[in-house]
Amino acid sequence: MITLQHIQPHLRLRNVLSVSGSQQYVSRVLALTSATAMCCNRPNFRERRMGSLAMLWPALFLLFPCQGQSSTTGVVERSTCGPCDERLFCNCSSRNYTYIPTVEIVDVLTLDLSSNSITTVAEDDLRDYEHLQTLDLHSNKIQSIHDRSFSHQQRLLALDLSNNQLDVLSPAWFSKLQSLQHLSLLGNGYRTLGPEGTFPLFRSLNSLRTLRFGNPGLEEVRRGDLVGVRQLNELEVYGNNLKRYDPGSLGDIWPLGVVTLHLRGPFQDDPALVSSIFRDVANPETSLVVADVLLTGKLSTGPFAVTNQQRTRSIMLRNSTLTDEAIVYLLKVMDGAPLEFIGSEYMLFKGTGSWKEARRTRHENLDTVYFRNIQVIDAYRFTSFLPVAFLLKYLRKISLINCTVFVMPCLTSTLLINLEHLDLSGNLLSDLTLTESLCHGKGYLKKLRVLNVSDNALKSLSLISQQLVFRLDKLVHLDISQNAYTSMPPACSWPPTLTHLNLSWAKLRRVTPCLPQSLEVLDLGHNDLTFFHSVSLRALRELHLSGNKLMQLPPGWLLPSLEILLIQSNSLNMFGPLDLLHYRRLRELQVGWNRFVCSCEFVSFIVKMWGEAAESSVELVDRPETYLCDSPLPLQGQRLDKVQLSALECHPVLLVSTLCGFTLVSGILVGIVLWKLHAMWYLKMMWAWLKAKRNSRRQKRWNADPLCYDAFVSYSEHDEGWVEEFLVPELENSQPPLSLCLHKRDFLPGHWIVDNIINAMERSRRTLFVLSESFVHSEWCRYELDFSHFRLFDGNTDAAILVLLEPISKDNVPKRFCKLRKLMSSRTYLEWPTEEERRNEFWSNLRLAVRGDDTG
Numbered sequence: 001m002i003t004l005q006h007i008q009p010h011l012r013l014r015n016v017l018s019v020s021g022s023q024q025y026v027s028r029v030l031a032l033t034s035a036t037a038m039c040c041n042r043p044n045f046r047e048r049r050m051g052s053l054a055m056l057w058p059a060l061f062l063l064f065p066c067q068g069q070s071s072t073t074g075v076v077e078r079s080t081c082g083p084c085d086e087r088l089f090c091n092c093s094s095r096n097y098t099y100i101p102t103v104e105i106v107d108v109l110t111l112d113l114s115s116n117s118i119t120t121v122a123e124d125d126l127r128d129y130e131h132l133q134t135l136d137l138h139s140n141k142i143q144s145i146h147d148r149s150f151s152h153q154q155r156l157l158a159l160d161l162s163n164n165q166l167d168v169l170s171p172a173w174f175s176k177l178q179s180l181q182h183l184s185l186l187g188n189g190y191r192t193l194g195p196e197g198t199f200p201l202f203r204s205l206n207s208l209r210t211l212r213f214g215n216p217g218l219e220e221v222r223r224g225d226l227v228g229v230r231q232l233n234e235l236e237v238y239g240n241n242l243k244r245y246d247p248g249s250l251g252d253i254w255p256l257g258v259v260t261l262h263l264r265g266p267f268q269d270d271p272a273l274v275s276s277i278f279r280d281v282a283n284p285e286t287s288l289v290v291a292d293v294l295l296t297g298k299l300s301t302g303p304f305a306v307t308n309q310q311r312t313r314s315i316m317l318r319n320s321t322l323t324d325e326a327i328v329y330l331l332k333v334m335d336g337a338p339l340e341f342i343g344s345e346y347m348l349f350k351g352t353g354s355w356k357e358a359r360r361t362r363h364e365n366l367d368t369v370y371f372r373n374i375q376v377i378d379a380y381r382f383t384s385f386l387p388v389a390f391l392l393k394y395l396r397k398i399s400l401i402n403c404t405v406f407v408m409p410c411l412t413s414t415l416l417i418n419l420e421h422l423d424l425s426g427n428l429l430s431d432l433t434l435t436e437s438l439c440h441g442k443g444y445l446k447k448l449r450v451l452n453v454s455d456n457a458l459k460s461l462s463l464i465s466q467q468l469v470f471r472l473d474k475l476v477h478l479d480i481s482q483n484a485y486t487s488m489p490p491a492c493s494w495p496p497t498l499t500h501l502n503l504s505w506a507k508l509r510r511v512t513p514c515l516p517q518s519l520e521v522l523d524l525g526h527n528d529l530t531f532f533h534s535v536s537l538r539a540l541r542e543l544h545l546s547g548n549k550l551m552q553l554p555p556g557w558l559l560p561s562l563e564i565l566l567i568q569s570n571s572l573n574m575f576g577p578l579d580l581l582h583y584r585r586l587r588e589l590q591v592g593w594n595r596f597v598c599s600c601e602f603v604s605f606i607v608k609m610w611g612e613a614a615e616s617s618v619e620l621v622d623r624p625e626t627y628l629c630d631s632p633l634p635l636q637g638q639r640l641d642k643v644q645l646s647a648l649e650c651h652p653v654l655l656v657s658t659l660c661g662f663t664l665v666s667g668i669l670v671g672i673v674l675w676k677l678h679a680m681w682y683l684k685m686m687w688a689w690l691k692a693k694r695n696s697r698r699q700k701r702w703n704a705d706p707l708c709y710d711a712f713v714s715y716s717e718h719d720e721g722w723v724e725e726f727l728v729p730e731l732e733n734s735q736p737p738l739s740l741c742l743h744k745r746d747f748l749p750g751h752w753i754v755d756n757i758i759n760a761m762e763r764s765r766r767t768l769f770v771l772s773e774s775f776v777h778s779e780w781c782r783y784e785l786d787f788s789h790f791r792l793f794d795g796n797t798d799a800a801i802l803v804l805l806e807p808i809s810k811d812n813v814p815k816r817f818c819k820l821r822k823l824m825s826s827r828t829y830l831e832w833p834t835e836e837e838r839r840n841e842f843w844s845n846l847r848l849a850v851r852g853d854d855t856g
Contacts, residue, residue, distance in 0.1 A: 030767025080100050085625075092116075092138070095779035100125040104371050110134040114160070121145040127152050142765030145850040147172035156180055159293065162212065163187035170197045180205050184212040191217050193225040203228040214238030214262065219251045231660065233257040237282070239750050240264040240292055245273050251280035260289040260318075267293045273302040282310035284338065290316040295326035305333040314341040316370075324351030331358035339363065343370030343399075352381045359390050368397040379404065389415050394787065396447075402426035407433035421450040425479070429456040431463050443471030453476060455482040461503075463513065465492035480623055481505050481523065488512045503527070505542065511535050524548070525566070525578055533558065545570070546590070569593040573630075574602040577616065586618050598635050598643050600650030606640055629826065709741040711801070711850045712764035719805060720744070720831075727770070730843045731850065740768075765799070766850055772805040772830075801849050802829035 081092035082104040090103045091108040097116040108129045114136045123146040132153050141166040150156065154176055166188040174180065182470065184204065193213065194201040202208065206230055214237050223246035232253055240262050242485040259281045266273045269303040282288055287309060307315060356701065376382055385392060387736055392415040406428040434453060457462065458480065470493045477500040480750035485506040494516035504525040511532055515522065519540050532554040540559050546568040553567065553575050563585050572594040578718055580586065606627065609620050626638040635643055648655055715723050741764050761767055833842055
């Protein structure tokens, strides 16, 4: 029988071949196989089943090679994405991948595959990544996802499938994702949240806290679609073309933190549908964000009456258009509501501020007004906020950010009697108009605690410090960053309550005692400061100095209470434990992105600060990859924690000392060896011989016949009597007479003794050594032996005549006289006889030797 095990390989083959356009072929093969299987079950067919299969399989094998070739062309080789960082984050975005790539590490925690061209998520694409916690697939072209694609990601916390081409959503995708907390399905092509009557899409997602779904094509949200979603911190629904909403579909989600609703179409075409949605999501604890709407009059603002009934306290309008009429009706439908916050972002306003009709409405609970990126059509016709003066007296927080505000009249400011927080950042305020807005520093904003006028056109720091804020007795936080300040006055007058001051992103070159002593947090980042050592701020706890040109840390003794120091992106080369010693309370330090000189001491110090057993109480809180070497050149660009320095670089003194000691010991050993080998004697004799040779050549130029003697007699003072009494008379009085050179008689006075010896030898045909124990121990005789030794090395082996006055062993001759010792061993020498009758023979042989005759 052919069972499922026989058919399954063909099913897998069908999946492969279908990629290459062979689906019809495989279908025919499977049909034939199925028919064969059915026939095999018949009793009368059992006997012939093996023969039938034998006929079937050759046909398959004849056909499969062609299909196999197509299959080969359809197989896709997956690319590899890398590298991943030490946080196990793999950034594979914007790589133009068409299939999910593999990554270098299977323990990856965060995988970013956004902004590619991926079309399919197959069953095995993510099988190996069981530890994955965040998967980002937004902005691809995904059309299909296998039901078990995410079955191995049971630890997944965040999944982003937004901006793809998914037309159908399957609950099987999420069946194993019980830990999922954040899910985004925005911007796809589905019209409903799964087919009607099927298993609820989010049934398994009990841990979900953030959910975003919808797209321009979403038409229906049915009751039961969100079964399984119990509570959310954030819900976003894109339903600009929503046609159907079943009441209660979102009503079971509780608690619900922030709800963002894109409902342009329903606001215009079906306000009742909007009211039904508001009724499910609006409540006092939920912040309501309404986006992409056009509010022009009574009809479009009607659904907000439900928010009043539901006691909603926070409403934000985003990317919307409003008119004067819409604002009036909105205030009316919210009359008496407990609304505490109202705001708008990216809003287009068409009107002149004519809101008098709403002046009788009651909004005593309104606490905060927040407007950001507001464009006012015909702004020159906009009068002021005076028509809504009935609202201004209640407000405690006002934010008008990037709204092209150039002045807030002083009359308006005087109405803000309860204002504590004023944010006018990103506008067109100048020194003159800010003076008007703050009523020339008369202190009308008596309760103001926070003032933000950053990113305007302010230029005078002395104006704001000495005039405009001096009388704001409760001011705690002042942000005047991103303005055109170039200098800091030497002295200033600040409110004594000021503890937070932001002067970042200006053009300050130095700091002065202008800074208030009451500061606890100071931000001077991204200026042009080159030093910070002239101001003592004893109460300061947090200091931001990043983005300047500082070359060293501020002196710690000027900042005794400092706990947090940020000094990234400056010109620091290094710092050490002594620099941190004066910071008594410093806990956190950020010094990355500086121009570090990676010396051994600095590298060792920083690595120890990162270590678990760090001796310092200061913690480097920025990431190690921000610490890069700027020098020396071979290490430039390397991460400081990856630098490996040699012992020569890290311990030069110790290494030099070791080398010097080794050299000294080696020198001593070499000296001992050379002394044993008489190397110094050879050098000394070589030098004396060369010098004497030079002198002799000089003399030869003046003397045509340098050979003046038959023999130079070398003897010791102890043997002088024998030489004068016997040797000289016998040789000089012989026939023919022999001329002898005696140092006592023939050496030139005033000349160097060595020169005399060398000259005597050079001017004599022979050197006659009268050897005795006294000779061997005579210093000058040894000199004469030395030079005679060198003469023997010149090749004149007959130049030396040895006469032994007394028996002496060759071993008594110093070993360095190797040539003489060899001569004593190989040649006959004359020995002075003690018997009288043998002396005539001795003298006869000596005369022959001196004259150069063969001595035998």
